Amino acid sequence: MNESARVAVVGAGAVGLTTAFDLAERGARVTLFERDAPGGGSTSRAAGICYDAYAEDIDVAVADSAMARFRRLSGEGEFAFHETPxxxxxxxxxxxxxxxxxxxxxxxxxxxxxxxxxxxxxxxxxxxxxxxxxxxxxxxENAGWADPAAYVDLFVGKCEAAGVEFRVGDAVSLRADPPGVAVDDAVTARFDAVVVAAGVHSRRLLADAGHPIALKxxxxxxxxxxxxxxxxxxxxxxxxxxxxxxxxxxxxxxxxxxxxxxxxxxxxxxxxxxxxxxxxxxxxxxxxxxxxxxxxxxxxxxxxxxxxxxxxxxTPDRNPLVGAVAEGVYVAAGWHGHGFMWAPAIGERLAEVVLGDSQESIPGAFDPRRFDGDEEFAVVEGMALDGD
Structure with missing residues (x-):
């Protein structure tokens, strides 16, 4: 996909905003859809805790990238990363x-x-x-916290400066073949790719388009x-x-x-x-x-x-769902409460994959197609001793 591709991002939480900005920074023409206010969903209710204390290599790699970017962003606008063991x-x-x-x-x-x-x-x-x-x-030792609201404010500004078009207040549905977004189930805007980063609402959006995902x-x-x-x-x-x-x-x-x-x-x-x-x-x-x-x-x-x-x-295995569910249709959801913590890394990696810059950016263990989408599983919270 060329870098001038038209890409829709559905969901303006921490992950959606970061992904939209990273796509726009790479030359994509991005439209960001949010039915409420940016950051008004799960991000506004996040604890803002950040750390790299993981026991699995894939988690460590993502956390390393996220922590490094949090530190680089600290001091921009009102956003600050507070070093705290x-x-x-x-x-x-x-x-x-x-x-x-x-x-x-x-x-x-x-x-x-x-x-x-x-x-x-x-x-x-x-x-x-x-x-x-x-x-x-x-x-x-490599841990800290940040204010999710300040992160949202920072990335709203960064997205606007990068040319992202905001469509706030629109209820949308997904079209998968070809990729598109329908506003109020009426007018469909076509895109080269659609990224669904709508938190727990991602399941309904994708299921209605014929692509169920294993998310509760x-x-x-x-x-x-x-x-x-x-x-x-x-x-x-x-x-x-x-x-x-x-x-x-x-x-x-x-x-x-x-x-x-x-x-x-x-x-x-x-x-x-x-x-x-x-x-x-x-x-x-x-x-x-x-x-x-x-x-x-x-x-x-x-x-x-x-x-x-x-x-x-x-998700059934506590790993998130990040990547393609169909040609030109992507998802980023299922964080077990770690979405804000990983947003700086996931946005960058997903933008690379959507634009074809790298197919290795997202771990295979995050592939949403590893599940059929109809699995029965017990919910396990995200903050637990790693490996529990």
């Missing part, structure tokens, strides 16, 4: 999680990840968090609490919860429901039980215990600022 821990009494953690760290080191195993005392010496309940922890939505929850927290990002594998620094204090999440909601009829408000549990988790990890003894910020009492729910996309 990523701690993943198992609690006392959870020998299974500790064993999985140790195995994961060993596999990460095979790929030269800057990851160390530490005990509770070593963890307390380094970070102002509670550690008296920790059996074993891993610390990934699941609901996850997060909140922001006001408190004085200056520690690392922490994933508690025993409780399956996480927290990270936030300008207001802390962002925390878990609340995953491993069931399939209707992506067009679901509750975006956080559940009361989640809010209570998440505040307890923040209170537990950031206040008292070893945190006060190790010279950190002392006790904190989190006060709820806001809470929400969002939809993530799951």
């Amino acid at each position: 990523y701690v993943f821990l198992a609690r006392e009494g959870d020998d299974a999680a500790a064993a999985a953690l140790e195995e994961s760290v060993e596999r990460m080191r095979v790929h030269d990840r800057a990851v160390s195993l530490v005990d509770a005392d070593e963890l307390a010496d380094r970070f102002p968090i509670r550690t008296d309940d920790v059996l074993l922890a891993g610390v990934a 939505p699941y609901r996850a929850q997060a909140l922001v609490a006001d408190c004085d927290y200056r520690g690392p990002t922490v994933y508690d594998a025993t409780e399956e919860s996480y927290l990270r620094p936030h300008p207001a204090g802390v962002l925390a999440g878990d609340g995953v429901e491993p069931v399939e909601p209707d992506p067009d009829d679901w509750d975006p408000t956080a559940d009361d039980w989640f809010v209570a549990d998440a505040l307890d988790a923040v209170r537990h990890r950031t206040a008292g215990g070893d945190a006060g003894e190790s010279g950190g910020g002392g006790s904190t009492e989190p006060e709820l600022d806001r809470a929400w729910a969002g939809l993530c996309g799951a």
